[in-house]
Amino acid sequence: MARVLIIDDDFEIVSILTEILKHAGHEVSSAGEPVEGMQMARKVKPDLIILDYHMPGNTGSHLFESFRRNNATKSTPILFMSGEADPEHILSEVSDSAGARFLPKPVKLEEFRRTIREMLAGPKEA
16 A cells, blocks of 8 residues: 555646545545645655646646655655646656656556556666
């Protein structure tokens, strides 16, 4: 069982993802805005962060950089999600995209489940 933190201002998305993740046996926390997300990350020490790219007052890339500067979350895998952004654009905006992935909204259930499993399993050995 992994600890997953969802940071998204869309309550419906958070609700759906929470149910999927809990059904898979994960412990889920959520935050509806960036500051709350940073506070929650310090509190729950997630194994994975699911991060909406577009939120009021901030972009996911700014929050990603904050997570990477924090010792507690600097190596936590982060899954960006967005219905509006291009994955190459998002991943090019962050300084170190290692451990980061992207899925478009609306998310395809099987693709979401597979991505979560892969990210929680860690990087593949070469």
